[in-house]
Amino acid sequence: MHSLWQGKAPIYEALQNYQSMRVVPFDVPGHKQGRGNPELVKFLGQQCLSVDVNSMKPLDNLVHPVSVIKEAEELAADAFGADHAFFMVNGTTAAVQAMIMSVCKQGEKVIMPRNVHRSAINALIISGAIPVYVNPGVNKQLGIPLGMSVDDVKRAIEENPDAKAIFVNNPTYYGICSDLKTITELAHSHNMYVLVDEAHGTHFYFGSDLPVNAMAVGADMSAVSMHKTGGSLTQSSFLLKSDRLSTGHVRQTINLTQTTSGSYLLLSSLDISRRNLALDGKNIFNKVSSLANYARDEINKIGGYYAFSKELINGDSVFDFDHTKLSVYTREIGLAGIEVYDILRDDYGIQIELGDIANILAIISVGDRELALERLVSSLSEIKRLYTKDKSGMLDHEYINPDVIMTPQQAFYSPQRSVELKESDGHICAEFVMSYPPGIPILAPGERITDEIIDYISYAKAKGCFLTGTEDMSVKSIKVLEEK
Structure with missing residues (x-):
């Protein structure tokens, strides 16, 4: 599977080496290994502050990696099956923007679903690229946007043969996947790049029986939020790419917006998490899948809630479903998702990922335990008993097709x-x-x-x-x- 030995973590190892050298710092950051900020040391720990350091020769430089970061990038690319992997410390937002900005110049078109994350539309504001929106299908009952249908993508390509790229969510926030393989083949046959937002798809690269990942179908670039389901620190991410794009050009584009002071806390967390998943990702995500499936079955037994999954698959706008996403439709008990979200937090001490007007979403990942899921299930059961009300007068749509007047x-x-x-x-x-x-x-x-x-x-x-x-x-x- 991996051509490189995945047991190494070059950035992490270089930081350990740096600690053992007991270097006297006359460089930034100014807290000088924590000595200048004792409250922060007390809060985050001496170990953490001692490796919050600046780029230097033994630790390489994120903007222009030639040693340990370069080696860590090669290991990450190998683990994800990509030609190259870039370490991102400005969040997946920066990765999404780098994808769009490295293939679309001002006035050039990119085909995308309208239910993209704001970072993709922000990339259009910065670059002046022009969106060609494909309105996603909508599941009327759940009120959620689905994936893009292949026919709609075909039509967008025929009407915009000059488009430079197609942008795809894999999966959506709710776990829904488009037919990425067919869309990628279609785009490539029309000489367009395929850019994939896999903010919620880290586990697709390591688990089994999960939807296909972007690199496996030959997509050109993918933005992967390692921090969401892969165990790294918040704001740390990977940008993966195939060999259809120049590594140097993409790096230059990343460097337009990414900080020159890359955080070694974020970089080492990516390095260690990649090693964990490369070595044991299959077992980790098999466990995640079984926890999510267990919770889904238990929630559906309560009645009144609908925890949806693969039964939504229709071969097109729902080509596949990420069953690690615990998405639950709540309107049948007369409560908006956001109301259930608030009750769970305020009355039960449970923080879920999101509540919208019809659904809640709990993220199940590498750090979850069965006991916590049992607590979530029993809390939802009690909420149904205590709070159910008449559902008439509730708004039922989550997604409204926009009327786009200008870029x-x-x-x-x-x-x-x-x-x-x-x-x-x-x-x-x-x-x-x-x-x-x-x-x-x-x-x-x-x-x-x-x-x-x-x-x-x-x-x-x-x-x-x-x-x-x-x-x-x-x-x-x-x-x-x-x-x-």
Whole structure:
């Protein structure tokens, strides 16, 4: 399987070596191995502060790796089956932006589903690339966006033969996968690159009986959030690429936005996590799968909830499903997902990943235990008993097809004014509105605001969703384009 010996962790080993040398620091960071900030040492520990160091010869340099980081990149590429792997310390956001910016220049088109993470649309604002949105299918009952259907992708390619790339979520936040292999073959036959957002797909590379990963189907680049399900520290990620793109060019693009002070805490966490998964990922994720399947079965026995899984597969817009995602539909008990989310946290001390207006999502990963899942199941059972109410009057859609008037960049940099959200119908939006998590825009710059969208935002706010993206922190007003 792996051509390199995966038992090494070069960055981690170099840091251990650095510690043993007892170097006197006259470089940054200024806390000098923690001596300048005793409160932080007390909070995070001496071990942590002593390796929060700057790039230096024995530790290599993330911007221009020639030794230990280079070796760690080669091991990561081998573990993920990629031609090259870049260590990312600005989050998967930076990886998504590097993917788009390395293949699309200003005025060039990229085909993408509209239910992308805001980082992809931000990449368009920065680069001036033009989105060709493929509206994802929608599951009417659950109110969730699905994957892209192959026919819709074909149509987008035929109508935009000059597009440079196709961008695909694998999986979506809820665990839904498009037919990545067919889409990749289609794109390549039309000389387009395939860029894959695998923020939630780290485990696809190491588990068994999971949806196919981007590198295995020959996609050109993939952004993988190692911190989400792979065990590394928050904000650490991998950008994987195939040999259809120049490593040097992609690195230069990454270096446009990635910090020159790469954190060795983040880098070593990626190195150690990659080693763990390469050596034992199959067992780790088999355990994760069985925990998620156990919890799903138990939740479905409660009644009133619907923990969905592979039965949604339809061979197209739901080509496959990531069964490690514990997504649960809650509207049958008369509660929005966000209401269940709040009750779980406030009354039961359980923090799940997200609640939206119809579903909750619990992330099951390398660090979960059976006991914790039993507690989640029994809490949901009790919530049903205590809080069930009439479901009439509940809003039922999660995804509204947008009316795109202009490119995100054009809208973002146009003259703007602020209007009350309730009076914004018909205006063109100049900023984002999204519920976080997952950070998928309800509105993005350049889209027409409609009454339906205003109702949705008001409903989400009333139910307690955390709305972000607007300059107005209370989301009462919204920036719109000045009419000519």
